[in-house]
Structures are given as structure tokens and as C-alpha cells.
Amino acid sequence: MLKIYGSQLCPDCVKCKEELDAAGVPFLYLNISENLLYLKKFLKHRDENEQFSAIRARGQIGIPCIEREDGTITFEWDEFLK
Numbered sequence: 001m002l003k004i005y006g007s008q009l010c011p012d013c014v015k016c017k018e019e020l021d022a023a024g025v026p027f028l029y030l031n032i033s034e035n036l037l038y039l040k041k042f043l044k045h046r047d048e049n050e051q052f053s054a055i056r057a058r059g060q061i062g063i064p065c066i067e068r069e070d071g072t073i074t075f076e077w078d079e080f081l082k
Contacts, residue, residue, distance in 0.1 A: 001025040002080065004068040006040040009033055016064040016077045023081045032063065049073055 008014030030038040046052045055062040066074045
């Protein structure tokens with residue numbers, strides 16, 4: 001099952017969650033604004049994964065962050081809507 005690290009404060013996260021729900025895609029939503037454990041897990045990904053280097057350089061957060069079942073990370077939820 002997909003894991004989505006996000007926040008209700010992020011418009012992209014809200015849109016991602018709504019579109020995946022509407023498409024019937026199963027996922028676990030990990031709200032980093034409401035749970036420190038989820039925030040720590042997200043920050044570990046962000047600190048250790050090279051995919052975040054450009055995001056960090058632009059001063060962005062990197063959410064929604066979608067972790068596939070195989071542990072790889074993507075920021076594009078469109079691929080799961082097809």
C-alpha cells in the first residue's frame with residue numbers, strides 16, 4: 001500500500017489525497033503536521049534520499065511525498081490515477 005506523507009496545510013497534499021480517494025487508490029495518509037512520529041519518518045527520507053536534493057535547494061518541503069510499496073519515493077501522484 002502507498003504511504004503518503006503530507007499535511008492538511010499543503011494545498012498539493014489536499015489535492016493529492018482527494019484525487020487518489022476519488023480514483024479508489026488505497027493509501028495510508030501520514031499527516032506530518034499532526035504526528036511527530038510521521039514527521040520524523042518523513043525527515044529521515046528527506047535527509048537521506050537524493051531525490052530531495054533539488055527540493056531542498058529550492059527551499060521547498062517535498063510534500064506530498066509518496067512512498068511506493070517497494071520503498072521508492074515519488075512526488076507525482078498522477079501515475080497512480082491511471
